[in-house]
Amino acid sequence: MTDTHSATTVRTTTIDTPAGEVRVAVAVGADGGERIVAAAYGDHFERVAARVRTRFAAAVWVEDETRAAAAVARYVAGDLAALDDVAVDVTGTPFQQRVWAALRDIPVGTTCSYGELAARVGSPGAVRAVGTANGANPVWLVVPCHRVVRSDGSLGGYGGGLDRKAWLLTHEGATGHKGGQRTPSRS
Numbered sequence: 001m002t003d004t005h006s007a008t009t010v011r012t013t014t015i016d017t018p019a020g021e022v023r024v025a026v027a028v029g030a031d032g033g034e035r036i037v038a039a040a041y042g043d044h045f046e047r048v049a050a051r052v053r054t055r056f057a058a059a060v061w062v063e064d065e066t067r068a069a070a071a072v073a074r075y076v077a078g079d080l081a082a083l084d085d086v087a088v089d090v091t092g093t094p095f096q097q098r099v100w101a102a103l104r105d106i107p108v109g110t111t112c113s114y115g116e117l118a119a120r121v122g123s124p125g126a127v128r129a130v131g132t133a134n135g136a137n138p139v140w141l142v143v144p145c146h147r148v149v150r151s152d153g154s155l156g157g158y159g160g161g162l163d164r165k166a167w168l169l170t171h172e173g174a175t176g177h178k179g180g181q182r183t184p185s186r187s
Contacts, residue, residue, distance in 0.1 A: 008029055008058070009061075010025050011025070011026050013026070013064070013065055013066065014042065015076060018171075019160070019163070019167045019168070020042060021042035022039060022042065023040060024036060024068070025037050025038040025061075027089055034066050034067055036139050036142050037088070037089050037090065039139045040160065041140070041164060052138060068086050071083055071086045072086075072142065083141065083142050096137075098122070099117065099130055099134065102120045103143050103148070104142075104143055104144070106144060110175075113151040114130050114131055114134075114148055115151055118130045144168075145159075146164075146165045
């Protein structure tokens with residue numbers, strides 16, 4: 001689906017974190033309303049943003065600050081509740097949408113297993129599909145796929161790398177995972 005609203009602007013911002021730069025793309029409508037449409041570590045942003053660029057092909061893309069990106073910066077600086085009310089606008093299958101909504105319900109400082117998340121979305125046998133939906137999440141940090149771990153507490157996968165997932169969980173004070181404190185690799 002392509003956004004045909006020519007009044008939409010997509011503003012991109014880079015935020016420095018201890019785990020590397022995070023790029024955030026925010027769609028800003030004619031009414032000034034903001035919604036994050038992509039967010040990922042800089043070395044993964046173009047892959048994540050590719051679908052968004054197609055969807056917002058009619059939009060003007062500019063490098064500029066936004067309130068939504070500022071919320072991501074506050075989260076990185078330690079205001080862990082800063083992302084709670086940030087609007088996102090993502091497209092995906094109905095199953096992906098359910099998984100992404102459930103991810104936003106995982107409280108800061110906690111984790112859940114892929115199996116628990118599958119049960120929460122009403123598909124207890126769809127553990128692999130939950131992992132695939134996590135991997136397709138275009139709004140990292142804001143839709144916190146990093147809070148999902150394996151049933152034994154080990155980290156599992158993360159598109160940005162396990163060092164970054166471990167850093168995010170440590171940053172949030174999460175317990176119950178086997179990730180340890182790692183120094184994130186920077187790109």
